[in-house]
Amino acid sequence: NAGVTQTPKFRVLKTGQSMTLLCAQDMNHEYMYWYRQDPGMGLRLIHYSVGEGTTAKGEVPDGYNVSRLKKQNFLLGLESAAPSQTSVYFCASSSSPGLAGEVVTQYFGPGTRLTVL
Amino acid sequence: AQRVTQPEKLLSVFKGAPVELKCNYSYSGSPELFWYVQYSRQRLQLLLRHISRESIKGFTADLNKGETSFHLKKPFAQEEDSAMYYCALRSGYSTLTFGKGTMLLVSP
Numbered sequence: 001n002a003g004v005t006q007t008p009k010f011r012v013l014k015t016g017q018s019m020t021l022l023c024a025q026d027m028n029h030e031y032m033y034w035y036r037q038d039p040g041m042g043l044r045l046i047h048y049s050v051g052e053g054t055t056a057k058g059e060v061p062d063g064y065n066v067s068r069l070k071k072q073n074f075l076l077g078l079e080s081a082a083p084s085q086t087s088v089y090f091c092a093s094s095s096s097p098g099l100a101g102e103v104v105t106q107y108f109g110p111g112t113r114l115t116v117l
Numbered sequence: 118a119q120r121v122t123q124p125e126k127l128l129s130v131f132k133g134a135p136v137e138l139k140c141n142y143s144y145s146g147s148p149e150l151f152w153y154v155q156y157s158r159q160r161l162q163l164l165l166r167h168i169s170r171e172s173i174k175g176f177t178a179d180l181n182k183g184e185t186s187f188h189l190k191k192p193f194a195q196e197e198d199s200a201m202y203y204c205a206l207r208s209g210y211s212t213l214t215f216g217k218g219t220m221l222l223v224s225p
Contacts, residue, residue: 041217
């Protein structure tokens with residue numbers, strides 16, 4: 001199993017350009033997440049999805065859009081990139097909590113380092 | 118609102134010294150807490166969670182509801198423990214709130 005993979009690994013954009021980050025998981029997980037990691041800020045949740053065709057806003061959703069057309073993929077889009085979006089982006093996935101609401105582990109991808117000039 | 122506070126950005130110790138990485142939380146419900154670790158140039162991975170009451174790589178963490186803390190401890194640090202450590206709180210049915218992280222540096 002590859003686990004959680006992210007494409008691309010690195011990208012440099014100019015202000016105003018658009019791009020899409022792809023996250024794929026082969027663990028048949030229901031839940032997927034996009035985070036950004038910034039120095040001194042930790043990880044902040046951008047958007048997440050609890051199943052195919054669903055998305056929800058996290059802590060810092062502005063400037064990003066997401067889509068979950070297939071269960072195994074979760075796309076993060078930047079329509080008009082800004083320097084403030086320079087960051088490392090992590091995708092994660094998890095299975096859904098069971099009937100007892102037990103806690104599940106999130107599995108992370110290797111990250112995408114994005115620089116917006 | 119839920120919040121996770123890791124007061125130290127950097128903790129530097131010598132090999133063999135005890136380590137305590139602090140984590141405090143704010144949450145109105147029954148908390149579920151985790152420690153994640155990120156070694157250099159690697160992805161984040163779960164280290165341990167409080168409900169399991171486990172010890173991983175010599176690390177332990179006890180949930181103290183009175184002090185709203187979930188400090189990570191290891192009696193004798195090793196150089197390979199050098200990494201970024203994140204404390205996380207389950208903040209919804211399926212989401213986590215992370216602290217800002219503490220970088221642990223273990224010197225020989």
